[in-house]
Amino acid sequence: MSQGVIHSIKDLIITVEFDEDVAEINEILLVDNKQKTPLLVDSLRPGNIAVCLNLHTDRSLQKAMKVNRTGKDLEIPVGEEMIGRMFNALGEPIDGLAPVDPKLARRSIFKPPSRTNSFEASEPEILETGIKVIDFFTPFVKGRKIGIIGGAGVGKTVLMMELIHNVAASGVGLSFFTGIGERIREGHELYDTLRERKLLSSTCMFFGQMNENPVQRALVGVSAATLAEYFRDDKGKDILFFADNMYRYVQARNEVSTIIDQMPSEGGYEPTIFSDVKTLQDRLSSNEKGSITAIETIYVPADDLSDPAVQMIQHELDSIIVLSRAVAEQGIRPAVDLIHTSSSLLSPDIVGDRHYLLSVQVQSLLQKYESLKGIIAIIGENELSPADRAAYAKSKKLIEYFSQPMSVMEDMNGEKGEQVNREDMLKGIEEIIV
Secondary structure (H helix, E strand, O other): OOEEEEEEEEOOEEEEEEOOOOOOOOEEEEEOOOOOOEEEEEEEEOOOEEEEEEOOOOOOOOOOOEEEEEEEEOEEEOOHHHOOOEEOOOOOEOOOOOOOOOOOOEEEOOOOOOOOOOOOOOOOOEOOOOOHHHHHHOOOEOOOEEEEEEOOOOOHHHHHHHHHHHHHOOOOOEEEEEEEOOOHHHHHHHHHHHHHOOOHHHEEEEEEOOOOOHHHHHHHHHHHHHHHHHHHHHOOOOEEEEEEOHHHHHHHHHHHHHHOOOOOOOOOOOOOHHHHHHHHHHHOOOOOOOOEEEEEEEEOHHHOOOOHHHHHHHOOOOEEEEEOHHHHOOOOOOOEOOOOOEEOOOOHHHHOHHHHHHHHHHHHHHHHHHHHHHHHHHHOHHHOOHHHHHHHHHHHHHHHHOOOOOHHHHHHHOOOOOOOOHHHHHHHHHHHHO
């Protein structure tokens, strides 16, 4: 393999010049120093120049240092030994336990397995979460994608942790958790929660949290998807893939785009935002060998649901759970906006006629409630017609019914968590609206 030299350094961008046999895009280069600093080739320029990303933010690099080609992409280890462990975007363990066996097979994170055309969707399989508002408005269907959307501090991570607790504990497949650009504290809390509830033995965890550079934050989702694909294709597993937070993935890609001097798009994000989102979402798919069911949180900057990045991610999802600050301020948990929450899976073919017809009635009542709120604020509830008063009372009962204490919050608020099966949930709703 040929050798190059560092030509220039600008923050995390390192350009490497080769006399001949220039490196390939996505290849890993190793600086000829004590640390063997890895560089990832991002693009190529005329004159045998490779534009590289400094994966470890090594500030000791200098111009004219020699760089060696490896001929390999960024690869992570794959195998059963990865279960129960915590890794960074490069597949390196960060849980303080023993290093990964160097003999483990490795797989490139940039080369997804080839797709097959023989996969036919089987009968939809509903996974019960025990969370009433999710099981009713956004049925949790195996092999599909659900998004939890909301601004800062409205309960996205808590709701995701509850889903992990309820669904992963039921023993359905193997769970993956990918932390992208979120707080380190949340990662620690999740790890402790899973360990205390004996769920680590069926969970793989990848973290590229706020303390990491944007390169690792942008890569961690793809790294986790690579290991998930291995268990899906080689081991025939059904995967539950939790990602917190998909907006931070776009944000990290945008930071990388900025430091390599790409012109931003009209919305202020990187010009490749569509392909960035699509590339990762397409990796979270199912085939005839196994399934990947994805649950993703999406941060909404300034509570603006029309943000271009939020809209882009939403288009890739089957169900959208919208968390509202106005609902959270009323003390309702989970703080779900029942009007704007929607799902393409809420159809008679998937949930059955009984559930579907109930959902139509409930949405009608909630829409009526929204329209009556303004009138009541002016003239009071007593001035409503008997029919409107009855509809308003039923709506208030429904909103209260969909509020539910969380198991993962028991230690903090002392309130015992509640899980409700789908049949009991439907009965409870029927009792209110009939």
